[in-house]
Amino acid sequence: MREIMSIKRVLLDTTELRDFVMQIFVNAGCSQTESELVARLLVESNLTGHDSHGVIRVPRYVAALHEGLMIADQQVELLVDTSSFAVVDGKYGFGQTVALQATNIGIEKCRQSGLSAVALRNAGHIGRVADWAELAAAEGFVSVHFVNGAGSVMVAPFGSYERRFSTAPYCVGVPVPDALPLILDFATSVVAEGKVLVASQGGKQLRADALIGPDGKPGNDPHLLYGEYDETGLRDPRVGKGAIRAFGEHKGSGLAMMCEVLGGALTGNGCTETGRRFTNGMFSFYVDPARVDPDELFPKEVSRYVAFVKQAKPSEHGGHTLVPGEPEAISKKKRLRDGIPLSENTWRAIVETASSVGIEGVPAAKLARD
Ligand code: NAD
Secondary structure, rough: OOOOOOEEEEOOOOOHHHHHHHHHHHOOOOOOOHHHHHHHHHHHHOOOOOHHOOHHHHHHHHHHOOOOEOOOOOOOOEEEEEOOEEEEOOOOEHHHHHHHHHHHHHHHHHHHOOEEEEEEEEEOOOOOOOHHHHHHHOOEEEEEHHHHEEEEOEEEEEOOOOOOOOOEEEEEEEEOOOOOEEEEEEOOOOOOOOOOOOOOOOOOOOOOOOOOOOOEEOOOOOOHHHHHOOOOOOOOOOOOEEEEEEEEEHHHHHHHHHHHHHHHHHHOOOOOOOOOOOOOEEEEEEEOHHHHOOOOOOHHHHHHHHHHHHHHOOOOHHHHHHHOOHHHHHHHHHHHOOEEEEEEEHHHHHHHHHHHHHOOOOOOOOOOOO
């Protein structure tokens, strides 16, 4: 195996990294099709700058597969199926696989009815919710997604230091004519758990008040979430005595609760609580703007408004006013050109996982300049 111990950050070529990750999932027991999908979406997260939902997840996904917590190559089951509504059981399949199936059901119903809703329960980790909003936007549809992670009790509500929410992401996608869609997609916690994971592996540090300790004081030490851990070992967020803080004071905390109630209770996934198995639930609405806007005002108005917002003068010299989805597009362009940076510990953990499923060859990793 190539020596990588002394490297702080490495750069990987996108295609080589994707192929490597794909092979890991094939060797771990997933079909070629599922392995390609999972690898593509994990690498897409890295490309878009969301390392928290990228290949750093490989060791966890493989562990979940081996423990039977996630099941390879599942087909969703339709529990309710009307012309505009579906309840879909992901049956503990890979989130990438079952959320794709659920999203395709929502898109198809929206095509037929102009408006649809899909409640997905019991999905493995669905990754970046933007992936699903982007699919809808590519069809010309607006979508709204409320997501929870049952069993993933990590976030303290406003006014408390005790965990009650998952990082419960919220996402809205809007197609924009002849331009990238507007994609607003974020965890309702100050940071997604994956960002704590990245920080714990030597990646980007958390802002000073991202977490909260059992003493009620804000902090950013990943040990508050994970307790004790070794460099490349799996992090267990159930162990730490602190919590991640809900974002946006009482308003963000309220949105987190609504993601739990819609993504958890309304889907049948269950709101988050200690002792449950991890599953993502997602409640999604899809709207065909062409059906609610026969005068075709919406596309022109969205384009005009995006331009108007982007013309707002930056508050910092040399800065830019961006719209949701733009930072991801900028990151993708840069990383496709320069490669994907990973911390040494993240890369070592992936290489160890590859070795555990019988892969010996490792893609060349260049030393990254900070
Ligand atoms: P974040 O804090 O980086 O916010 C991202 C959003 O803010 C994007 O829509 C982005 O375009 C927008 N944005 C960022 N900077 C901007 C700027 N300068 N101007 C305008 N818009 C800007 O995201 P996060 O909370 O760290 O979440 C990261 C990812 O984690 C998301 O994709 C989310 O879906 C995912 N997530 C998934 C789960 C799960 O259980 N599957 C849980 C939590 C988070």
